[in-house]
Amino acid sequence: MKPDPLRLSANQKKELFDFIRNTKNKEEYRRAVAVKPKMEGMSYRTIAKNLGVNYRNVYYMIKSYKEQCLDGIRSKRKMQAEYQRYHLIRTSS
DSSP: OOOOOOOOOHHHHHHHHHHHHHOOOHHHHHHHHHHHHHHTTOOHHHHHHHHTSOHHHHHHHHHHHHHHGGGGTSOHHHHHHHHHHHHHHHHHO
16 A cells, blocks of 8 residues: 655645755755655655654654644754844844
């Protein structure tokens, strides 16, 4: 039995491919690259084997993407730093 593919709109696919092409963060890149084969119906275990990670990690990467789109695969550390920088600028004005 073949696993269900991840269904994305044309706009979501474009955003994902642009994100893969433009990110410089290795963690974000790996997460985004895990989503791509799932769109083609590849199993979590096969994706995990290709990436050299545990299948549970792949499951949670894709689950985060499904729930939050690109925010789900962005680095939390990076997002936190941007949030802090925003509040620093805002409070110092």
